[in-house]
Amino acid sequence: MTVQPIEFPGLTAAASLDLLRQHAPLVHCLTNDVVQAFTANTLLALGAAPAMVVDPEEAAQFSAMADALLVNIGTLRRSQAEAMLAAVQAANEAGTPWVLDPVAAGPLAYRTGFAHSLLPLRPAAIRGNASEILALAGESALGRGVDSADDSSLALSAARKLATDHHTLVAVTGRVDFVTDGERIWSINDGHPLMTRVTGTGCALSAVVAAFCALPGDRLSHVAAACKVMARAGRLTAADVRGPGSFAVDFLDRLYTLQGEQLQ
Amino acid sequence: MTVQPIEFPGLTAAASLDLLRQHAPLVHCLTNDVVQAFTANTLLALGAAPAMVVDPEEAAQFSAMADALLVNIGTLRRSQAEAMLAAVQAANEAGTPWVLDPVAAGPLAYRTGFAHSLLPLRPAAIRGNASEILALAGESALGRGVDSADDSSLALSAARKLATDHHTLVAVTGRVDFVTDGERIWSINDGHPLMTRVTGTGCALSAVVAAFCALPGDRLSHVAAACKVMARAGRLTAADVRGPGSFAVDFLDRLYTLQGEQLQ
Amino acid sequence: MTVQPIEFPGLTAAASLDLLRQHAPLVHCLTNDVVQAFTANTLLALGAAPAMVVDPEEAAQFSAMADALLVNIGTLRRSQAEAMLAAVQAANEAGTPWVLDPVAAGPLAYRTGFAHSLLPLRPAAIRGNASEILALAGESALGRGVDSADDSSLALSAARKLATDHHTLVAVTGRVDFVTDGERIWSINDGHPLMTRVTGTGCALSAVVAAFCALPGDRLSHVAAACKVMARAGRLTAADVRGPGSFAVDFLDRLYTLQGEQLQ
Numbered sequence: 001m002t003v004q005p006i007e008f009p010g011l012t013a014a015a016s017l018d019l020l021r022q023h024a025p026l027v028h029c030l031t032n033d034v035v036q037a038f039t040a041n042t043l044l045a046l047g048a049a050p051a052m053v054v055d056p057e058e059a060a061q062f063s064a065m066a067d068a069l070l071v072n073i074g075t076l077r078r079s080q081a082e083a084m085l086a087a088v089q090a091a092n093e094a095g096t097p098w099v100l101d102p103v104a105a106g107p108l109a110y111r112t113g114f115a116h117s118l119l120p121l122r123p124a125a126i127r128g129n130a131s132e133i134l135a136l137a138g139e140s141a142l143g144r145g146v147d148s149a150d151d152s153s154l155a156l157s158a159a160r161k162l163a164t165d166h167h168t169l170v171a172v173t174g175r176v177d178f179v180t181d182g183e184r185i186w187s188i189n190d191g192h193p194l195m196t197r198v199t200g201t202g203c204a205l206s207a208v209v210a211a212f213c214a215l216p217g218d219r220l221s222h223v224a225a226a227c228k229v230m231a232r233a234g235r236l237t238a239a240d241v242r243g244p245g246s247f248a249v250d251f252l253d254r255l256y257t258l259q260g261e262q263l264q
Numbered sequence: 265m266t267v268q269p270i271e272f273p274g275l276t277a278a279a280s281l282d283l284l285r286q287h288a289p290l291v292h293c294l295t296n297d298v299v300q301a302f303t304a305n306t307l308l309a310l311g312a313a314p315a316m317v318v319d320p321e322e323a324a325q326f327s328a329m330a331d332a333l334l335v336n337i338g339t340l341r342r343s344q345a346e347a348m349l350a351a352v353q354a355a356n357e358a359g360t361p362w363v364l365d366p367v368a369a370g371p372l373a374y375r376t377g378f379a380h381s382l383l384p385l386r387p388a389a390i391r392g393n394a395s396e397i398l399a400l401a402g403e404s405a406l407g408r409g410v411d412s413a414d415d416s417s418l419a420l421s422a423a424r425k426l427a428t429d430h431h432t433l434v435a436v437t438g439r440v441d442f443v444t445d446g447e448r449i450w451s452i453n454d455g456h457p458l459m460t461r462v463t464g465t466g467c468a469l470s471a472v473v474a475a476f477c478a479l480p481g482d483r484l485s486h487v488a489a490a491c492k493v494m495a496r497a498g499r500l501t502a503a504d505v506r507g508p509g510s511f512a513v514d515f516l517d518r519l520y521t522l523q524g525e526q527l528q
Numbered sequence: 529m530t531v532q533p534i535e536f537p538g539l540t541a542a543a544s545l546d547l548l549r550q551h552a553p554l555v556h557c558l559t560n561d562v563v564q565a566f567t568a569n570t571l572l573a574l575g576a577a578p579a580m581v582v583d584p585e586e587a588a589q590f591s592a593m594a595d596a597l598l599v600n601i602g603t604l605r606r607s608q609a610e611a612m613l614a615a616v617q618a619a620n621e622a623g624t625p626w627v628l629d630p631v632a633a634g635p636l637a638y639r640t641g642f643a644h645s646l647l648p649l650r651p652a653a654i655r656g657n658a659s660e661i662l663a664l665a666g667e668s669a670l671g672r673g674v675d676s677a678d679d680s681s682l683a684l685s686a687a688r689k690l691a692t693d694h695h696t697l698v699a700v701t702g703r704v705d706f707v708t709d710g711e712r713i714w715s716i717n718d719g720h721p722l723m724t725r726v727t728g729t730g731c732a733l734s735a736v737v738a739a740f741c742a743l744p745g746d747r748l749s750h751v752a753a754a755c756k757v758m759a760r761a762g763r764l765t766a767a768d769v770r771g772p773g774s775f776a777v778d779f780l781d782r783l784y785t786l787q788g789e790q791l792q
Contacts, residue, residue, distance in 0.1 A: 034564040034580050036298040040463035045508050050463065051368070052298050054339045058372045065371065075582045077607070079341070104579070107593065108586045197784065199568035199578065244573050245780025252509030256461065300562040304727035309772050314727065315632070316562050318603045322636045329635065343605070516773030520725065 005156075005178055005187035008224040010232070014260030016212060016225030021047040025067035025214035028053060028096075029207055030084050032074025032103065035200030038248070039070075042204040045255040046229070048211040059083040060090035067214035069096055070207045071118065074103035076111045088121050097124035097213040101206035106135030119162075124213045125169040125223050126162065127206040130155035133172045137162045152176055156185070169223050171209060173202065177231060179224040186224040190231035192238035198248045205230045229255070232263050269420075269442055269451035272488040274496070278524030280476060280489030285311040289331035289478035292317060292360075293471055294348050296338025296367065299464030302512070303334075306468035309519040310493070312475040323347040324354035331478035333360055334471045335382065338367035340375045352385050361388035361477040365470035370399030383426075388477045389433040389487050390426065391470040394419035397436045401426045416440055420449070433487050435473060437466065441495060443488040450488040454495035456502035462512045469494045493519070496527050533684075533706055533715035536752040538760070542788030544740060544753030549575040553595035553742035556581060556624075557735055558612050560602025560631065563728030566776070567598075570732040573783040574757070576739040587611040588618035595742035597624055598735045599646065602631035604639045616649050625652035625741040629734035634663030652741045653697040653751050654690065655734040658683035661700045665690045680704055684713070697751050699737060701730065705759060707752040714752040718759035720766035726776045733758045757783070760791050 026049045031039055040050040053062040056079075063069050069091045071084050091098045100123045102115040115136060126136065130152050134140065137158035152174030159170040164182030171179045177188040195201045205227065212226040213219060233254045241247045290313045295303055304314040317326040320343075327333050333355045335348050355362045364387040366379040379400060390400065394416050398404065401422035416438030423434040428446030435443045441452040459465045469491065476490040477483060497518045505511045554577045559567055568578040581590040584607075591597050597619045599612050619626045628651045630643040640663060647664070654664065658680050662668065665686035680702030687698040692710030699707045705716040723729045736758055740750040761782045769775045 032580070033297065033561065033582070034568050034578075037301060037463055037565060040298050041508065041512070044461045044463060050298075052296070052339055053368070053372065054297070055341050055374055058340075058374050061372060075580055076586075077583050079343075079607075104581070108581065108589060110583055110586050197572045199565055199572060241781075242778075243781030243784035244569060245777040245782075245784070248569070248780075249509040249513055249777055250506075252512075253505075253507030254509075256507035256509070297561065301565060301727055304562050305772065305776070308725045308727060314562075316560070316603055317632070317636065318561070319605050319638055322604075322638050325636060343607075513773040513777055514770075516776075517769075517771030518773075520771035520773070 003183065003185055005185040008179070008186040008188050008228055010228065010264035012221055013225040013228035013263045016215065016222050017229055017258065017260065017263070019215045019217070020212060023215055024049055025211050026051060027207055027211045028062050028066035028069045028087065030054065030059060030080065030087055031070055031072035031203060031207065034074065035203040038200035039204045039207045041252055042255065043207055043211060045252040046208065046211070050207070054080070054083055056083040056086045060086040063087040063091040063096055064094035066096055068210040069098035070101065070210040071098060072101040072103060072203055072206055073111045073115060074203060076114060081114055088118065092122060097210070099124055099206055099210040099213060100126045101203060102126065102128050102132045102136055103203070105132045119166050123166070123168050124219065125171060125209055127171040127173065127209045129174055129202065130172060133162060133170060134158045152178055160185070169220055171223055171227055173205065173227060177227040179220065179227060181220050184220060186220070188224060188227045188231050190228065190235050192235045194238045194244060194247050195234045197244040201234070228263060229258065233258055236262065267447065267449055269449040272443070272450040272452050272492050274492065274528035276485055277489040277492035277527045280479065280486050281493055281522065281524060281527070283479045283481070284476060287479055288313055289475050290315060291471055291475045292326050292330035292333045292351065294318065294323060294344065294351055295334055295336035295467060295471065298338065299467040302464035303468045303471045305516055306519065307471055307475060309516040310472065310475070314471070318344070318347055320347040320350040324350040327351040327355040327360055328358035330360055332474040333362035334365065334474040335362060336365040336367055336467055336470055337369070337375045337379060338467065340378060345378055352382065356386060361474070363388055363470055363474040363477060364390045365467060366390065366392050366396045366400055367467070369396045383430050387430070387432050388483065389435060389473055391435040391437065391473050393438055393466065394436060397426060397434060398422045416442055424449070433484055435487055435491055437469065437491060441491040443484065443491060445484050448484060450484070452488060452491045452495050454492065454499050456499045458502045458508060458511050459498045461508040465498070492527060493522065497522055500526065531711065531713055533713040536714040536716050536756055538756065538792035540749055541753040541756035541791045544743065544750050545757055545786065545788060545791070547743045547745070548740060551743055552577055553739050554579060555735055555739045556590050556594035556597045556615065558582065558587065558608065558615055559598060559600035559731060559735065562602065563731040566728035567732045567735045569780055570783065571735055571739060573780040574736065574739070578735070582608070582611055584611040584614040588614040591615040591619040591624055592622035594624055596738040597626035598629065598738040599626060600629040600631055600731055600734055601633070601639045601643060602731065604642060609642055616646065620650060625738070627652055627734055627738040627741060628654045629731060630654065630656050630660045630664055631731070633660045647694050651694070651696050652747065653699060653737055655699040655701065655737050657702055657730065658700060661690060661698060662686045680706055688713070697748055699751055699755055701733065701755060705755040707748065707755060709748045712748060714748070716752060716755045716759050718756065718763050720763045722766045722772060722775050723762045725772040729762070756791060757786065761786055764790065
């Protein structure tokens with residue numbers, strides 16, 4: 001069964017972006033310490049609304065009110081794991097879609113076990129790099145660090161397996177992004193290497209994936225649109241800046257002003 | 265008893281700003297995870313000095329040394345609540361003024377109870393949006409999110425009641441800001457909607473309110489000056505930028521270079 | 529025994545910077561809440577790789593994989609102290625160099641005791657301002673705040689004593705930076721006062737010191753190079769910007785593009 005990836009059409013991404021701006025979903029972000037502000041600013045720039053509610057009781061209460069939930073394990077601690085579990089359970093009861101970003105799953109034992117324990121809890125989508133997706137699928141990881149696995153195609157079959165086994169969507173991102181439900185595969189060949197020199201671009205993408213999961217319609221397509229919007233904004237931004245400092249600034253401006261035709 | 269708000273004079277704001285730069289108050293910020301860096305950079309840009317000391321014992325020790333204390337419950341957790349109580353008690357014993365930012369009070373149970381429990385502990389000022397001020401005053405909240413209540417005038421009577429009942433000052437901010445001691449009401453009709461697309465502008469304002477509360481003189485006027493300085497800097501900045509990314513950068517530059525005459 | 533500081537040569541700093549970009553060390557940062565993103569972005573801009581792993585078990589596991597470890601006590605809490613101790617012990621077992629940033633040691637009791645307890649655990653280097661270095665060396669502190677001690681020369685003899693007593697390197701930074709092993713003293717007379725108006729420049733320097741400690745060769749010289757690179761980038765940046773907002777942005781761009789000849 002060989003399925004070829006198909007390049008995701010910019011026109012479809014543009015339609016999803018319009019929908020996002022109309023719906024302005026409220027995204028509950030349980031994410032890591034490093035990327036809180038950049039994640040919030042990315043969502044705000046795109047027209048979504050971020051909120052970070054971290055106490056376990058409140059996290060559960062808030063997940064039921066939010067339009068989507070992000071669970072990012074980049075700086076997982078025991079107390080945060082408790083809040084994440086409470087939030088995921090409440091999200092599932094309320095029908096709130098939730099997204100898993102398994103940061104650095106593989107080499108680190110505690111988070112890898114925790115990420116595996118979340119898989120039966122029906123994430124709407126999983127967004128990771130090749131190492132992380134391989135680790136979640138039970139295959140051997142590639143590298144030691146967060147950005148060590150830039151060749152996402154190495155994890156494409158793992159991504160399909162993970163999606164099939166857990167009835168979820170998987171976005172494996174890198175130089176090329178792939179988004180799959182286990183059957184169909186969209187590819188997004190866009191973005192720019194400078195994005196790897198700015199902390200939080202991948203984590204912010206996962207929050208954006210969560211925001212797009214809140215939209216009505218074909219979720220696989222919306223998740224691909226999230227990847228496309230971020231990658232294209234990154235490529236357009238990189239063409240104009242002097243380095244990673246101005247990249248982070250202009251990227252937010254770009255997301256704020258991005259027009260549908262720029263996605264094509 | 266109908267009291268009309270009076271537009272706060274820019275000239276008075278300019279005098280407070282001069283005083284702030286002379287005194288360079290040290291502000292102890294117990295604030296939420298998302299806005300730490302932006303809050304610190306806002307205070308530094310204005311000429312105040314920020315410090316975040318989070319262990320309960322040290323937070324108490326430090327509140328007695330600082331010139332003002334900020335308590336922002338945006339990412340309240342049990343361990344942080346303990347540090348906040350210890351810091352507030354030490355601040356009160358030392359005569360250090362403290363400011364409450366009741367982020368998202370209303371819809372979320374734990375923080376709302378905690379915020380209510382702080383009211384008898386004599387905050388120098390409270391800064392929130394309409395929803396938050398209504399919730400603190402025991403009236404029904406308006407919306408689900410942090411930025412859901414942009415029409416601050418809806419909470420003006422609640423703000424006056426809160427100020428009177430707890431012998432404090434209340435700044436209810438939105439498209440127009442109102443600052444009241446329960447009797448007098450200053451209004452600040454300035455600012456720009458782009459400020460709501462940058463995370464932490466409201467939270468940073470609360471830290472600036474705390475800094476201005478450290479100054480000698482009429483505290484009601486200083487709190488109004490804090491709102492005026494931030495709103496005017498926001499409006500001047502928004503005129504020149506491409507989006508929320510460059511807004512956040514230029515806003516800090518603007519605070520750093522702001523002259524008294526630009527407030528008039 | 530009077531040893532005169534010698535101005536550190538830019539040419540040597542340039543060689544260390546080249547080496548850093550070749551090695552791209554992975555730096556495990558256990559640092560304070562305020563500076564996480566700026567620290568990560570500083571390391572990325574220079575060509576190093578940051579990671580923040582905070583759970584005690586994982587922090588120990590990760591320190592053994594990383595090329596260097598940073599321990600910054602700016603927002604020390606009991607749970608973080610546990611992770612720091614575990615990480616330092618694992619680093620020592622694995623031969624990973626670790627760097628201590630004793631933020632605000634002196635006036636605050638808990639962190640000062642904790643910082644003292646770390647000294648026998650063989651830090652590769654310590655980076656602090658004059659107050660902090662004086663406090664660590666057991667001499668009386670100068671001031672109350674993080675940036676209160678700008679005259680680093682006041683702590684030069686304390687820095688030498690600390691380095692000698694604990695067989696470590698000490699960088700005491702301020703208007704002039706001094707780096708010593710107790711015998712030799714390098715001075716770096718560069719930098720710009722605007723750096724003190726941006727939160728995290730000192731903390732990010734400590735992370736950069738950690739990155740440079742991972743390089744082969746003369747560690748004293750590499751630590752001085754870390755100070756030189758950051759100070760020179762700061763001075764070049766300050767010449768071009770309008771205030772602290774644009775400083776923080778352009779500083780990252782500058783680190784990214786910095787050429788060896790600009791260090792001379």
